[in-house]
Amino acid sequence: MNRILITGGTGFIGSHTCIALLSKGYDLFVIDSLKNSSKKSLEKIKEIFKKDNKDISSKLRFFEGDLKNKEFIENIFKKAQEDDNPIKGVIHFAGLKAVAESVSKPLLYWNNNVIGSYNLIKSMEKNDCQTIVFSSSATVYGNTSEDLLKEDSPLSPTNPYGTTKLSVENLLKDISQNGNWRIAILRYFNPIGAHKSGLIGENPLQKPNNIFPIIINSAFNKEKLKVFGNDWPTKDGTCIRDYIHVMDLAEGHLKSLNYLIENDPQLLTLNIGKGRGISVIELIKTFENVNNISVPFEFDERREGDVCQLVADNSKLKSILNWSPTKSLEEMCIDGWKWKNLNPKGYS
Numbered sequence: 001m002n003r004i005l006i007t008g009g010t011g012f013i014g015s016h017t018c019i020a021l022l023s024k025g026y027d028l029f030v031i032d033s034l035k036n037s038s039k040k041s042l043e044k045i046k047e048i049f050k051k052d053n054k055d056i057s058s059k060l061r062f063f064e065g066d067l068k069n070k071e072f073i074e075n076i077f078k079k080a081q082e083d084d085n086p087i088k089g090v091i092h093f094a095g096l097k098a099v100a101e102s103v104s105k106p107l108l109y110w111n112n113n114v115i116g117s118y119n120l121i122k123s124m125e126k127n128d129c130q131t132i133v134f135s136s137s138a139t140v141y142g143n144t145s146e147d148l149l150k151e152d153s154p155l156s157p158t159n160p161y162g163t164t165k166l167s168v169e170n171l172l173k174d175i176s177q178n179g180n181w182r183i184a185i186l187r188y189f190n191p192i193g194a195h196k197s198g199l200i201g202e203n204p205l206q207k208p209n210n211i212f213p214i215i216i217n218s219a220f221n222k223e224k225l226k227v228f229g230n231d232w233p234t235k236d237g238t239c240i241r242d243y244i245h246v247m248d249l250a251e252g253h254l255k256s257l258n259y260l261i262e263n264d265p266q267l268l269t270l271n272i273g274k275g276r277g278i279s280v281i282e283l284i285k286t287f288e289n290v291n292n293i294s295v296p297f298e299f300d301e302r303r304e305g306d307v308c309q310l311v312a313d314n315s316k317l318k319s320i321l322n323w324s325p326t327k328s329l330e331e332m333c334i335d336g337w338k339w340k341n342l343n344p345k346g347y348s
Ligand code: NAD
Pocket: 007, 008, 009, 010, 011, 012, 013, 014, 031, 032, 033, 034, 035, 036, 037, 038, 065, 066, 067, 068, 092, 093, 094, 095, 096, 097, 112, 116, 135, 136, 137, 138, 188, 189, 190, 191, 210
């Protein structure tokens, strides 16, 4: 079966995507520096399959290393060739993603996210592997007044994290002009939730900044979270986002990869979101209702650099992949809470 390289595969979205690909029989090489994750996520993935009497151990191989290290990546491609099963495609998740940290340490972000991606793409070209799915973000749209964002909406990231994502998009656009590249740039909206088993989930090693892990911690520890602003021009005054279940996002990667493999070389850019706007208060209330738990919160000032509304126009996703995310906000909240309760201290 086709071998796929997953960079950043022990992380939040990467680990859930491993499940989607393993379910379809793909053979995976996973690489990760473990800077923001634990390789225990891969043990949990094996456990999930074992519950269905499936042993996928030989199809999930892990190599610890950093994309900044060119030799390390070269060796991965060599190892695959030695097995007589060269890497057919790459799903590239590896990257740093903390917006505030990117503002204080822009060079760290350029080095890790841009140089790391450059090294990977260079090795891919050298080893005749020209299929890549790249993790981009709705953050590339920046401050916007558009109700629904289309892939051709103006791009204007407002922080170095976003600039590094757009730079890699541009690099991919440039290389797509020559050769036989099959490239999917996926702009994720707000992935939340966890695998329904509760065995894997979001396990940030740094203090979380995103709303969903903060809601979970607030419900668990009964510490008040701060809702950033209640004076936005929205139905309840709080910001609107487009939340998507992480397993739907994982499925989106599988569909995109299969689409690239089955079609002519091309550059495809897709928004991956549900296309439905949810306010911060709606998210908190849904979490409380479905889990029968309170989430203490208070209103605070608007967060610097925040955007009022980010919602995907996902019509291109639907028409090209013939697929769209299906899991409800309720499922996102139930699965995320289950993960926390089964793993109060994350992977242990
Ligand atoms: P994550 O931090 O859980 O996973 C990223 C993984 O990449 C981590 O395991 C980290 O250790 C690894 N990594 C980072 N730099 C590396 C390097 N140079 N070499 C090897 N490994 C490295 O984050 P995630 O939420 O799973 O995000 C995955 C990707 O999706 C990231 O590129 C992120 O920017 C992007 N993205 C995430 C979100 C989100 O809300 N989670 C939204 C949009 C885009």
